[in-house]
Amino acid sequence: MHIPDGFLSTPVWLALDVTGLPAVGLLARRARRELEEARAPLLGVMGAFVFAAQMINFPVAAGTSAHLVGGALLAITLGPAAASVVMTAILAVQAFVFQDGGILALGANVFNMGIAGVLAAWLPYRLWGAGRHRRTAIFAAGALSVLVSALLAVSELLASGVPVRPAALAFLLVVFGVSAAVEGVITVAVVRGIERLSPRIVRQATPERSWGLAVCGAGAVLLAAAGGLVASTNPDGLQWLGGQLDILGRITNLFAAPLADYRARWLGSPWISKAAAGTAGALLVGVICIALGRAAARPRSA
Amino acid sequence: MHHVVLERWSRGSSFLHARDARVKVLVLLAYLVALTTTTPMTAAAGTCYAALVAAAIVAARLPLAGLALRAATVLPFAGAFALFSLLAGDESRALSLVSKSYLSAAAVLILAGTTPLPKLVRGLESMGVPRFLTLVIHFLYRYLFVVSEQAQHMRMAALARGGGLRLAHAAGAAATLFGRSYARAEGIHGAMLARGFVGRMELLAEARLGAADVLFLLGGAGLATVLRLAMGTLI
Numbered sequence: 001m002h003i004p005d006g007f008l009s010t011p012v013w014l015a016l017d018v019t020g021l022p023a024v025g026l027l028a029r030r031a032r033r034e035l036e037e038a039r040a041p042l043l044g045v046m047g048a049f050v051f052a053a054q055m056i057n058f059p060v061a062a063g064t065s066a067h068l069v070g071g072a073l074l075a076i077t078l079g080p081a082a083a084s085v086v087m088t089a090i091l092a093v094q095a096f097v098f099q100d101g102g103i104l105a106l107g108a109n110v111f112n113m114g115i116a117g118v119l120a121a122w123l124p125y126r127l128w129g130a131g132r133h134r135r136t137a138i139f140a141a142g143a144l145s146v147l148v149s150a151l152l153a154v155s156e157l158l159a160s161g162v163p164v165r166p167a168a169l170a171f172l173l174v175v176f177g178v179s180a181a182v183e184g185v186i187t188v189a190v191v192r193g194i195e196r197l198s199p200r201i202v203r204q205a206t207p208e209r210s211w212g213l214a215v216c217g218a219g220a221v222l223l224a225a226a227g228g229l230v231a232s233t234n235p236d237g238l239q240w241l242g243g244q245l246d247i248l249g250r251i252t253n254l255f256a257a258p259l260a261d262y263r264a265r266w267l268g269s270p271w272i273s274k275a276a277a278g279t280a281g282a283l284l285v286g287v288i289c290i291a292l293g294r295a296a297a298r299p300r301s302a
Numbered sequence: 303m304h305h306v307v308l309e310r311w312s313r314g315s316s317f318l319h320a321r322d323a324r325v326k327v328l329v330l331l332a333y334l335v336a337l338t339t340t341t342p343m344t345a346a347a348g349t350c351y352a353a354l355v356a357a358a359i360v361a362a363r364l365p366l367a368g369l370a371l372r373a374a375t376v377l378p379f380a381g382a383f384a385l386f387s388l389l390a391g392d393e394s395r396a397l398s399l400v401s402k403s404y405l406s407a408a409a410v411l412i413l414a415g416t417t418p419l420p421k422l423v424r425g426l427e428s429m430g431v432p433r434f435l436t437l438v439i440h441f442l443y444r445y446l447f448v449v450s451e452q453a454q455h456m457r458m459a460a461l462a463r464g465g466g467l468r469l470a471h472a473a474g475a476a477a478t479l480f481g482r483s484y485a486r487a488e489g490i491h492g493a494m495l496a497r498g499f500v501g502r503m504e505l506l507a508e509a510r511l512g513a514a515d516v517l518f519l520l521g522g523a524g525l526a527t528v529l530r531l532a533m534g535t536l537i
Contacts (some may be wrong), residue, residue: 004379045445079379095410103331158454162386189470
């Protein structure tokens with residue numbers, strides 16, 4: 001789901017631009033390091049491949065057909081950092097050339113599909129991709145990448161005040177569930193095909209038997225997706241956080257009497273405190289993701 | 303294909319075509335911020351913002367109807383959520399979602415229709431986007447057409463053989479396309495290294511900010527700001 005411009009409220013798009021776009025900058029640095037040399041041509045052509053692969057119709061039940069979304073496939077074949085960079089490049093070209101997704105909403109779309117979606121795909125593959133449950137792990141990677149990005153997109157829309165009735169929300173959730181399952185099936189089929197045709201390309205995940213990490217990771221993915229949805233259907237939570245920040249503003253106010261009036265108005269504005277609350281939340285999720293990424297990457301480098 | 307038309311548009315020679323990419327990006331951002339923060343979106347505000355877009359289209363000598371049609375790609379998404387808003391009884395929200403997203407798409411199309419993508423990406427690079435990312439965008443755009451055409455050939459070949467009916471066939475086609483793209487990427491990379499590629503795309507001429515660019519920036523961003531201040535409440 002590519003969010004166009006004009007849908008998100010200012011605190012939401014601003015917070016996600018401020019956190020999501022620099023995060024991709026960091027990932028770009030990391031991807032360049034991981035891939036040894038300037039492998040930009042490879043990543044660019046893989047991005048073009050994802051575009052082109054969307055022309056291939058995958059027959060689903062009852063005469064309908066679907067197409068590959070590709071985030072999970074990129075994570076499995078290129079690794080998460082490179083996959084995030086490719087997804088960001090795809091989203092940028094879609095926004096500028098194809099009007100698919102907005103420019104101000106680019107940070108939100110990059111966060112949903114390029115960062116959270118790729119991480120959600122990488123997690124199950126990293127944990128179970130090498131063992132007996134390889135196919136299940138690949139299915140989960142495809143399904144989770146679509147589900148997490150769609151849930152995040154909807155929670156951002158809800159947090160922006162786009163009114164969606166419970167019935168419409170239930171309809172959307174069913175649509176997301178079905179498309180997530182379809183993406184899982186397609187990803188499994190395509191990865192199997194790639195393994196047969198060019199086996200050296202697919203990254204083999206090293207076996208990992210850490211249940212603690214698995215629970216932690218699943219928790220983070222659920223927290224990010226479902227938690228966001230719950231939090232945004234209940235905007236009081238964000239307002240409460242804003243209120244807390246407002247209290248902070250009043251405390252600093254006591255120490256800065258000359259600027260008192262100005263500060264109180266500045267920090268007291270609901271817009272600023274909402275933006276601050278949103279940014280703080282996104283940063284928190286970012287820190288959790290980085291910590292998880294570090295934990296997941298450690299055994300490989302050791 | 304869509305981006306071929308855009309390529310043709312972007313080779314024009316109007317006042318807007320000649321402006322520096324960075325300046326155009328900044329003016330676009332000013333317009334988008336003004337448009338998206340305008341609440342409530344009244345009919346008068348919508349008309350003013352639409353007039354600004356129309357004036358830019360005329361100034362750029364782009365086809366008005368063609369551009370209006372292309373901007374309609376946002377309508378399925380916007381329409382779905384406008385419908386949800388209508389169902390929730392929020393008519394003004396529905397109208398604002400459709401009008402804001404449509405005008406935003408039209409504004410972005412003006413940028414894309416007056417700026418060749420290599421210039422645009424170089425502009426973004428000099429505004430702080432990491433070079434590794436801009437390189438990936440360059441390559442993606444260059445090979446988009448090549449790989450898409452290959453996909454279409456494979457599809458045609460599969461149809462000619464009566465295939466494409468089962469999931470396994472489609473998956474095989476995608477896997478083949480993947481392998482070919484990967485091999486193509488390695489070939490491209492080797493060939494570029496052999497020709498002295500050092501990780502940077504060279505343009506024929508480096509962009510320079512002229513007086514007209516600065517004037518356009520001040521005028522465009524100023525107009526968007528004035529419009530925003532005149533319409534709706536502050537924050």
